[in-house]
Structures are given as structure tokens and as C-alpha cells.
Amino acid sequence: MGYLSVVVLLPLAALIWSSRADGLDSFWHQATRPEALSALKLTLGVAAVCALVNAVAGTAIAWVLVRDRFPGKSTVDAVIDLPFALPTIVAGLTLLALYGPGGPFGVDVAFTRLGLLVALLFVTLPFVVRAVQPVLLELDTEMEEAAASLGAGPIAVFRRIVFPNLLPAILSGVALAFARAVGEFGAVVLISGNIPFKTEVSSVYIFGQLQSGNGTGAAAVSVVLLAISLGVLLLIGAFRRWRTRHDGV
């Protein structure tokens, strides 16, 4: 418990304390500066798009990994964990090398919001896949077969049988991906170019404010991000309880 307090709680308490050291007015002023607000809006927007893409792509990948059979499947399965293992700065550099200026495909998304999205998709890829995969593995195919034998098409089977069973898992994966996307720094710092009002996200904004000596401003935006993280965690806890109730355990 002491360890937890020293490593996690004490710094966070200091953060909250500093953010309002000059009073609540100053906190509000710092948190709602145009540049800070624009960064926060961009962060939430890109993270939301990233979460949506992950919901679809992650579920599709999990499906292919569980229900499909093809040579090299176990390798593909292992590769999913790569974004967890790869340092984020390396992820940013790799994407910049390939999809940046002078890349082999002639695609240049560097310093654009699309580039930002690609970087976030890279680092958040495993969340939905890894959340959905075990549920899909345990899901009995009997219900699906029954539905199919009663004349339901594949889309109807997915929509009415598979999807409702997967939904809690998809949602908790999406929530984790969203939280990660909101806070990501290493992967976006190179590819976004950090142009204020255009590609500057909150984590980069915080870093910039700290570098230019505005600790209070950095702390104010940090507290907003901290609140978002806590909110997402509470949401995930709710999804988890929903899932266990679903299983009737």
C-alpha cells in the first residue's frame, strides 16, 4: 500500500494541488485557453475516430483469428501484440519513414491529422482484438447454427446472435483504446509535427507548456486528462460487470 502511495498517489496529488495552486479561476483560465481547448477537441475527436475504426477492424481481426483457418495464423496472432511491445517512439518513427515525406508509396500524411490517426491506430490495435478474442473463442456455435438452419442469413446471424454476445467485450476494448489514444505521446510526437490549432494534441501541448515554463497551464490540462482517464476506467468497470452478468456467472 505504501508503495502504491509513493509511486502513484503522491505524484498525482501533487499534480492536482499544483493545477489549482493559483486558485480555481486561474485553473479554469489555463484549461480553457484557445490553444489548450483546440488541442483537447482534436485529441478527443481523433481518439473517437480511432476507437470507432478499432471497433470494426478489431472485431474483424478477432473473428478471422478465431473462426478462420489459414497457414501462418499463429504468427499473425503473435504479431497483434507487437504494438504493446514496440516502444512508441519507434512506432512513430516507422510510420513516418513509410507514410512520411519521401516514403516508398508516395503517400505523405506527415504533419496532418490523418497521420495522427494512423499513429494512434497503430498503438491501439491490440485492445479490441484481445478483448473480443477470448469471448469469441468461448462462444458456442450451436446458436448460430440453429439460427442459420432456421433460415437466417449470415448478416442476420451476426447481428442478432454474435454481436450482442460480443458487445460488452467490444465496448471495453474500445474504451481502453480510446483512453490510450487520448494520452498517447511517443507515437504522435514525430508524425504530427505539433502545429498548434492543427495537429497539436493535448499530451504534446502539456509537454510544450512545461518546456516553455508554464507549469500551471500544463498541470491544468493534465488534470482534465486525468479526469477523462478515471471516467473511462469507471466505464470499463461497468462494462465488466455487465459482461459477467451476461454470462450468468
Add this chain to the structure above:
Amino acid sequence: MSRYVLRFGALGYLALLLLVPVGFVFYRAFEHGVGPAWDAVTSHQAMHALELTLLMAAIAVPANTIFGVVLALALVRTRFPGRGLVNAIVDLPLALSPVVVGLALFLLYGKGGWLGGLADHGIKILFAVPGMVLATMFVSLPFVVREVVPVLREIGTEQEQAAETLGASPFQTFWKITLPAIRWAVAYGVVLTTARAIGEFGAVSVVSGRIEGRTETLPLYVQAQFEQFNVQGAYAASVVLALIAVATVVGLRLVHPREEA
């Protein structure tokens, strides 16, 4: 038909997002042969960064492993008020931006911070190794706990109780019954913790001050080289980190026998 669309759609997405970019960095690093890449990796600054990175991991991983097992035992085997809160706090590093973590440490140990006075007594935490270790410990905290908790829940307490009735001390029970049962979960958590500790960028970037040759870890070195237009050096160091990542992924497979579909 639709199965093939799905299969190639999913694999194509993975290829474009993951494999091609990572493969391309290997290509760029060795574009001019192995020699320049080797020179870049073995330069004095790069070697120092690598040593520092390994030192971070060597301190943070054992600390978080011991803490992780103890906390997992406390969360599963005992009831105490505020258990739900502790659970949420343990997950927090997963959801919190590393820059925020770094800033929190910066404000705590910096000038005017609650523990800023330590610096006056010669205990340097910011812009030095202790601060970087604290940042690394923070961000890699949840992994062992998260892996061990479900396993502890599943194995139940029957065997432990049996050992106790046969006269085993709590220590013996833990060593002979509990630890062997959770060892794969611990190993899995350790691999994840190590990967995170080695690759951490945002939090360490804030508290280290990025002093070249002193507080520069390998991920920080990659960024610094890239910004100084030594792209070759950045790619070469990236390859080292990517190899560690690949080793991690292989390690995860060895520890966690994959579920058969």
C-alpha cells in the same frame, strides 16, 4: 466468399499498419550495409543510452514484480475497505497519458514541489536516474497485478488450506503451493513489464531533462538523433528496440501457450 473478403481485409489492414512499417525500418537501417548500422549502434552515446535503459528495467521490473504479487494476493485473498478504489488506482497507469505521469513527478520533486526540498539535501531526483526510475515504475505498475489476479481467483484456496492443516507455515504455503500455481502468470506479467519499462518515452522524457550522454535512454536517443537529422542513427537504434520488442512477443508466446481455436 465473404470469408475471404474478411480474411484478406483483416490481414491487409495488419500488413499496412504493422508489418510493412516495421519491416521498412529494418530496410532503412541496413540500406547502406551492416557496417554503418553497427557503427551507429555501438557509438558511445548509443551504448550509454542502452545501458541506462537496461538499468531502468533492472530496477523497475523486480520492484513491480514483488509489489504486483503482494498486491494481487491482498486484492484476492483479503477483504479490506477501499478495495475497489485500489483496484481502480492500479489500472490508472494503463489509461493515463505518460506525459501527465511525468508532469506529476516533475511537480512533486521539482522546485517548490512538496518533495522539492530533497534536492537541497543532495538527493537529486529530477533530471537524474531516480526520477526516471520512478516514472518507469509508475507506467509499468499494472502488468504483473493484472496477470496474477485472475489466476489467483481461479485456483481458489483449497490447496493452500490443505497445506496449512498439514502444518505448513504461511511462508512455506506461499513458496510451495501458491507461487508454483501463479508462476506463468507472473512470468507473463514480467515480460509485459519489461517491454513497457524499456520502451517508455513520454514520462521519462519529461522527468529526465534529456541530457545527452547522462539521462538519455534509448527511446529518447532515437528522438534526439532524428531531430538532429542523424536519421541513420535513429533507425539503427530503432532496430535494436524493435528486436527487443520481437523478442518480447516471442517470449509471450513461450510463456503463454496459445489457445487452440
